[in-house]
Amino acid sequence: MATPTGPRVPCYEAAVARALLFGWVLVRVAGATGTTDVVVAYNLTWKSTNFKTILEWEPKPINHVYTVQISSRLGNWKNKCFYTTDTECDVTDEIVKNVKETYLARVFSYPLDAIGSTGEPPFTNSLEFTPYLETNLGQPTIRSFEQVGTELNVTVQDARTLVRVSGTFLSLRDVFGKDLNYILYYWRASSTGKKKATTNTNEFLIDVDEGENYCFNVQAVIASRRANQKSPESPIECTSQEKVLSTEMPFIVVAVMLVVIIFIIVLSVSLYKCRKARAGRSGKESLPLNVA
Numbered sequence: 553m554a555t556p557t558g559p560r561v562p563c564y565e566a567a568v569a570r571a572l573l574f575g576w577v578l579v580r581v582a583g584a585t586g587t588t589d590v591v592v593a594y595n596l597t598w599k600s601t602n603f604k605t606i607l608e609w610e611p612k613p614i615n616h617v618y619t620v621q622i623s624s625r626l627g628n629w630k631n632k633c634f635y636t637t638d639t640e641c642d643v644t645d646e647i648v649k650n651v652k653e654t655y656l657a658r659v660f661s662y663p664l665d666a667i668g669s670t671g672e673p674p675f676t677n678s679l680e681f682t683p684y685l686e687t688n689l690g691q692p693t694i695r696s697f698e699q700v701g702t703e704l705n706v707t708v709q710d711a712r713t714l715v716r717v718s719g720t721f722l723s724l725r726d727v728f729g730k731d732l733n734y735i736l737y738y739w740r741a742s743s744t745g746k747k748k749a750t751t752n753t754n755e756f757l758i759d760v761d762e763g764e765n766y767c768f769n770v771q772a773v774i775a776s777r778r779a780n781q782k783s784p785e786s787p788i789e790c791t792s793q794e795k796v797l798s799t800e801m802p803f804i805v806v807a808v809m810l811v812v813i814i815f816i817i818v819l820s821v822s823l824y825k826c827r828k829a830r831a832g833r834s835g836k837e838s839l840p841l842n843v844a
Contacts, residue, residue: 617661704757733775
């Protein structure tokens with residue numbers, strides 16, 4: 553019995569058909585990958601100094617944007633930095649509401665062609681952050697200093713923060729209270745040996761050698777912390793006893809010169825009167841006696 557035969561398809565046509573079908577499948581897969589494979593944020597990092605707090609992450613966006621959310625442990629998520637192309641977000645206004653609270657942030661990645669869609673985009677969570685324990689202490693400032701005799705007085709200026717109570721911005725001292733200490737490092741200007749003193753106020757009053765110049769700087773410290781205990785050291789300041797002497801010296805010199813001039817004038821006048829009196833007596837003695 554003969555087998556029915558249909559129109560024969562050449563081998564090259566079949567190969568082309570298979571190649572076209574395979575290419576179509578690749579295009580579909582690539583298109584699907586392009587719409588669903590979103591670059592998510594990574595390396596989320598808290599950067600905070602004196603409670604000024606920035607959340608940073610990577611990478612720089614190409615075909616997508618970011619939105620940040622932040623929440624306390626028991627709070628609700630709040631949106632920050634909507635649809636941004638930046639890789640940082642200032643969250644200070646949220647964390648200063650309660651700096652002893654612990655916060656968590658997350659960064660959403662939105663493809664440009666999917667902004668406003670109803671589905672939840674992929675996101676990355678940050679580590680937890682407690683401002684009171686983790687914010688870095690900024691470099692302190694020496695407000696004033698004075699060396700009188702054997703006493704050196706140094707006053708530290710408390711930095712202002714963005715923490716507010718009843719509309720008033722608080723200082724570091726207001727926030728940390730007695731937890732905030734200052735260390736004073738001081739040394740004679742002619743020496744390299746350092747000494748240190750610590751106070752939980754803003755004032756230092758230390759004994760020094762009279763007539764010696766001293767250099768010093770200060771550092772903020774919170775000893776109760778496990779990490780981020782110390783701030784950078786302040787710029788170095790130095791006393792200058794020579795400056796005090798140099799300002800007084802002109803007055804001393806002028807006073808001495810006046811005394812010398814007055815002494816010379818008085819001496820000259822006295823000598824002149826003595827010579828005149830002596831000359832008068834000599835003239836009288838040289839006159840002949842009158843005969844009656």
